[in-house]
Amino acid sequence: MTDESKERGGLMKVFKDVVYGMASHEMTRHAVRTRASMEHLFILITMGDLLGVPILPPYYSLRLLPYVTPQIAGWKRRMLRERDLTDVLG
Amino acid sequence: MTTDVRIDTSMAKYLAEHPGAHYLFFGGKGGVGKTAMAGATALWLAKQGKRTLLASTNPVHSLSGLLGQDVSGGHTGVAGVANLWAYEIDTRETIERSKNEIREKIQWFLKFADISTKADDFVESATMNPAFEESAMFENMVEMMLKKEYDVYVFDTAPTANARRLLGMSKVYSLWVDKMLRSREEARTLREMLSFTKKKEADPLLEYLLGFRERMGQARRLLTDAEKTAFFFVTLPEALPIAVITRFIGWFHEFGIPIGGVIVNMVLDRAALGADVPEFVLNRMQMQDDHMKTIREKFDGRVRAIVPLFDEEVRGTAMLGRAAAALFA
Amino acid sequence: MSLREVFESEPDRRYVMFGGKGGLGKTTLSATSAFWLASHGKRVLLFSVDPQASLSDIFQRDIFGKGPVSIMENLWAQEVDADRRIREYQEEIRKKILDMYGFDKVPEEIDNYIAAASAEPAMEESAIFDAVVDIIVQGDYDYYIYDLVPLGHALYYLSMAKVYDEWINKITKLREDMREYDKLAATLRREEKVQEDQILGELTYIKDRINASSRILTDRKRTAFFFVVVPEEMIILDTQKAAALFAKFDVPISGYIVNRVLPPDLGQGKIPPYLRNRIAMQQKYMEQIRVTFGDEIRSYVPEMERDITGLPMIERLAQRLFVDGGGAR
Known part of the structure; x- marks a missing residue:
């Protein structure tokens, strides 16, 4: 590859990135947000027994606990503070 | 009956000394005659003029079979016996209610998280769990105890595992509920601070947790109250049933659950044996003597009754009357 | 077909279970079968997950929570301590x-x-379930023999395998969807690769274990499931009900064992009237058993005059269970 083409490739890349980035910013945010919601659902399903939603036998949910340890605090906060959610959870 | 097991405090004397004993439980290994002993006790109490409910907490009920009438639908008066009602605790309604609660929670969450999974599969799975029915049974039992509609409640099958778990774990559980309550309180204060109306909002989750802790506390207080509650353990003069109740009594002692005493059931009457009996019966008698010795050593002073092996199954109120006569001799 | 013939003609049935209501002698018959197979050169693991089980009492040594303990040549016994x-x-x-x-x-x-x-x-239940899987998938015994906890639990227990499997499938699907979003986010951000999801690995592990055990439990080629019944009216009725339920869960039933049969010649000796009545009662229900279970009956086991504890007594019972009791009666 010549220097020129390398440079053109670089410019094209920057250009593409900008356009792509602008368009994908929303999509990325959406994907990340959906992913976070799913994470909360996952924790609810596997560890929700203590909020009165028993689904997975506790012996196996404990097995998964180490992997979601960092998310637990956020999950609990969300479960407990989301107003309409708690209305349902009662 | 010719046994050398000493009975200082008989069933009758124990109940006379514990006039406040409203909750009597009968436990022991399967097949030892718990249902018959509970039934005989309930019959005897009813005849003493106490309004008595005989209730089964055994997931495999046998009260209807014992009494020869269907008592599964609700508190049913026992035919021909004043003051006696019987009931096989029905958990279907409780389970259905919990199912609906769980379904709502899960459905809401699925919607909340924008997930297109059907909640029903999860709900079915969650409520298929054996512990689910057991817990429902236990909750219904406690609810019944708290209503105080009868003078005495006699329970066929002591909820041994449940009581043990409840008492052993309630500390841990309380700790968890306390933590939850604190987070909830924080959340509520925060919301009230941010709210323009400053209106105090209802908080169903908080109420649920408070209610749950309260019920657990009540169950614990009732089950450990030596004035009100007594657990009776039924055994046979055989090795395995003795081993099982030894274990139970050990657990219960550890958790401070009041033990009413031990009932030895299906004992062969030596006096009724003539001379020249078959070897089988003699050997059986010899085995019984050995086990009665063990019972004397292990449960000295706590044996409340020795009930003979009858010539027919204890079924129907007439047979129960015979069993009661022996139990309260 | 006798019990012995079932074992001889179906050598692939390596997972042997005894079910029935509490107190019918499931543990004793499990131990006896284990003994018989071991003395015929098979390597046998006999285990129990029932906290009320009595293998320690039957073998007269404390094996609770100690892993597989060698009892005699080819025979190991294990009592799982779920709490620990x-x-x-x-x-x-x-x-x-x-x-x-x-x-x-x-x-x-x-x-x-x-x-x-x-x-x-x-x-506790899920821990016990896992313990069974552990035992079954790890060992290299010719036979695994265990007594199921009382009937209601046994049923749930068996149905749990299916339910767990469904759970894991749903959860795995959710996790896989999450991974798709991870990939999407990564692509959009033009990141090289997505971190490996260890949770998916864990879920697969759990699923494999559960599937292995559920296959074994409901595999007609490898599992032999025997119901224990005694000549009493209530027990016969309960056994019929249970058998119908087991059929619903696809558990293959290999036959019925009639336990606690009073020796027929006993009636000819000089015996007290109550014992005579009992024998008459039994004969009535024996007839009912023959009509109800017919050629599905694998053995008739007599009531012994002594507890079945210790190897000599187990050997005597094995003779009755596999040799004497197998003949048509």
Whole structure:
């Protein structure tokens, strides 16, 4: 590859990135947000027994606990503070 | 009956000394005659003029079979016996209610998280769990105890595992509920601070947790109250049933659950044996003597009754009357 | 077909279970079958997960929570201590969290969760379930013999395999969807690759274990499931009901064993009237058993005059169960 083409490739890349980035910013945010919601659902399903939603036998949910340890605090906060959610959870 | 097991405090004397004993439980290994002993006790109490409910907490009920009438639908008066009602605790309604609660929670969450999974599969799975029915049974039992509609409640099958778990774990559980309550309180204060109306909002989750802790506390207080509650353990003069109740009594002692005493059931009457009996019966008698010795050593002073092996199954109120006569001799 | 012929003609049926209501002699018959197979040169593991089980009492030595203990040549026995298993498991989880994140101590919130999860009523059951899987998938015995906990539990227990499998499938699907979003986000951000999801690995592990055991439990080629019944009216009725339920869960029933049959020649000796009445009662129900279960009956086992404890007594019972009792009667 010549220097020129390398440079053109670089410019094209920057250009593409900008356009792509602008368009994908929303999509990325959406994907990340959906992913976070799913994470909360996952924790609810596997560890929700203590909020009165028993689904997975506790012996196996404990097995998964180490992997979601960092998310637990956020999950609990969300479960407990989301107003309409708690209305349902009662 | 010719046994050398000493009975200082008989069933009758124990109940006379514990006039406040409203909750009597009968436990022991399967097949030892718990249902018959509970039934005989309930019959005897009813005849003493106490309004008595005989209730089964055994997931495999046998009260209807014992009494020869269907008592599964609700508190049913026992035919021909004043003051006696019987009931096989029905958990279907409780389970259905919990199912609906769980379904709502899960459905809401699925919607909340924008997930297109059907909640029903999860709900079915969650409520298929054996512990689910057991817990429902236990909750219904406690609810019944708290209503105080009868003078005495006699329970066929002591909820041994449940009581043990409840008492052993309630500390841990309380700790968890306390933590939850604190987070909830924080959340509520925060919301009230941010709210323009400053209106105090209802908080169903908080109420649920408070209610749950309260019920657990009540169950614990009732089950450990030596004035009100007594657990009776039924055994046979055989090795395995003795081993099982030894274990139970050990657990219960550890958790401070009041033990009413031990009932030895299906004992062969030596006096009724003539001379020249078959070897089988003699050997059986010899085995019984050995086990009665063990019972004397292990449960000295706590044996409340020795009930003979009858010539027919204890079924129907007439047979129960015979069993009661022996139990309260 | 006699019990012996079932074992001889179906050598692939290596997982042998005895079911029935509590107190019918399931543990004793399990131990006796294990003894018989072991004395015919098969390597046998006999185990029990029932906290009320009595293998220790039957073999007259404490084997509770000690892993497989050698009883005699070719025979090992094991009683699972579910409480201890749960405690050790909790420790394992704590350690894993410390290792994964390099914490000095487990965060309080997480630690509370671990403690509270163990207070869940379902914990014991699922721990027991896992213990059974552990035993069955690890060992290299010719036969695995165990007594199921009393009927209601046994049923749930068997149905759990299916239910767990469904659970895991749903959860795995959710996790896979999450991974798709991870990939999408990564592509959009033009990141090289997505981190490996260890949870998916864990879910696969759990699923494999559950599938292995559920296959074994409902495999007509490898599983032999025997119901124990005694000549009493209630027990016969309950057994019929249970058998129908088991059929619904696709559990293949290999036959019925009639236990506690009073020796027929006993009636000819000089015996007290109550014993004579009992024999008459039994004969009536024996007839009913023959009509109800017919050629599905694998053995008739007499009531012994002594407890079945200790190897000499087990050997005597094995003779009755496999040799004398197998003939048509």
